[in-house]
Amino acid sequence: MTVSRSLPYGLCLGLTLFAGAALAEIKVIEPWARLQPPSSPMSAAFLVLENTGAEPDALIGASCDCAQSVELHVMAETDGKMTMRQVQRFDLPAGGRFELKSGGPHLMLIGLTAPLDPAKPVHLKLLFGHAPEQTLEVPVRDPRAPAGS
Amino acid sequence: MFARPLVATSLLSMAVAACGVVPATDLAPLPIGGDIELTQAGDKVFRLSDHGSEVKLVFFGYASCPDVCPRALSRVSQVEELLGPLAEQLLAVFVSVDPERDTPDHLAEWLGFFAVRGVGVTGSAERVAAVAKAYGAFYEKKPSGSAMGYLIDHSTYLYLVDRAGRVRHLVRSEDSPEAIAAWVRALLAEPS
Numbered sequence: 598m599t600v601s602r603s604l605p606y607g608l609c610l611g612l613t614l615f616a617g618a619a620l621a622e623i624k625v626i627e628p629w630a631r632l633q634p635p636s637s638p639m640s641a642a643f644l645v646l647e648n649t650g651a652e653p654d655a656l657i658g659a660s661c662d663c664a665q666s667v668e669l670h671v672m673a674e675t676d677g678k679m680t681m682r683q684v685q686r687f688d689l690p691a692g693g694r695f696e697l698k699s700g701g702p703h704l705m706l707i708g709l710t711a712p713l714d715p716a717k718p719v720h721l722k723l724l725f726g727h728a729p730e731q732t733l734e735v736p737v738r739d740p741r742a743p744a745g746s
Numbered sequence: 747m748f749a750r751p752l753v754a755t756s757l758l759s760m761a762v763a764a765c766g767v768v769p770a771t772d773l774a775p776l777p778i779g780g781d782i783e784l785t786q787a788g789d790k791v792f793r794l795s796d797h798g799s800e801v802k803l804v805f806f807g808y809a810s811c812p813d814v815c816p817r818a819l820s821r822v823s824q825v826e827e828l829l830g831p832l833a834e835q836l837l838a839v840f841v842s843v844d845p846e847r848d849t850p851d852h853l854a855e856w857l858g859f860f861a862v863r864g865v866g867v868t869g870s871a872e873r874v875a876a877v878a879k880a881y882g883a884f885y886e887k888k889p890s891g892s893a894m895g896y897l898i899d900h901s902t903y904l905y906l907v908d909r910a911g912r913v914r915h916l917v918r919s920e921d922s923p924e925a926i927a928a929w930v931r932a933l934l935a936e937p938s
Contacts, residue, residue, distance in 0.1 A: 633816070680899040681813075699813055
């Protein structure tokens with residue numbers, strides 16, 4: 598009797614622990630989107646991702662209330678030539694840090710639904726391979742302002 | 747055979763970078779470039795040779811470019827700030843390699859947004875290609891599955907052009923605004 602009553606609890610606890618171990622934890626640091634000239638249909642968003650979990654994970658997609666679509670892009674500069682291309686994922690090794698920054702990997706905001714406004718943060722949803730999705734309030738930063746402001 | 751001078755040069759540039767000193771650069775004219783005749787805002791003809799009283803920074807890009815081009819414009823804007831009143835003798839020339847999507851008016855808005863004293867120019871695909879070829883600038887349209895339709899890989903150099911219209915230096919993206927301002931000053935100090 599005792600065994601049969603505690604079994605479901607034990608099972609639940611076990612499942613919870615298992616689920617907890619399987620979920621990678623992703624910390625998002627300092628997200629921001631770039632203010633662009635009003636007629637520009639595109640912008641880019643940058644942030645730092647830290648996988649604090651014990652399992653590898655990946656950023657596999659994103660969306661924004663500010664744009665028709667959001668794509669993962671990488672850039673590489675060699676011999677004065679910049680190439681940009683779309684990728685399907687940004688890998689986040691366990692304990693690793695991945696920086697999306699100006700001049701490097703970034704989230705491309707395509708088809709802005711309205712000009713970005715420094716007074717109005719946008720909402721960015723990040724989808725991961727394992728970790729739960731996260732919706733962030735992302736400030737719009739004016740690239741002309743001094744760094745750090 | 748070339749390894750030792752290369753190492754010495756690298757060490758020197760590292761030392762220079764560490765001291766925050768702008769390196770002396772050979773600004774001898776390069777065998778590239780030439781006059782540019784394209785269209786600017788208001789459907790007016792732009793000729794580089796009409797700007798003989800200014801030093802020019804010519805660069806190739808496109809307005810849908812979300813990062814490289816804003817960065818280039820921000821740098822030019824920083825250079826202008828460093829130059830102070832001399833900035834009136836510097837003209838940025840943004841050549842769009844995407845005439846399909848960019849209009850000169852659109853480019854003018856970009857320059858205005860970054861408060862850059864400059865002009866945005868473009869033209870037919872053939873004319874733009876001829877200008878890019880003369881400057882040795884690379885660009886390539888890359889069809890993609892992206893919602894952007896296509897992306898454009900392109901040169902990131904800023905071409906430093908003197909008052910006589912000769913290319914004097916290829917400014918790389920790692921060159922500081924201070925270094926660029928020093929080169930512009932050097933060219934402005936030359937007898938015109």
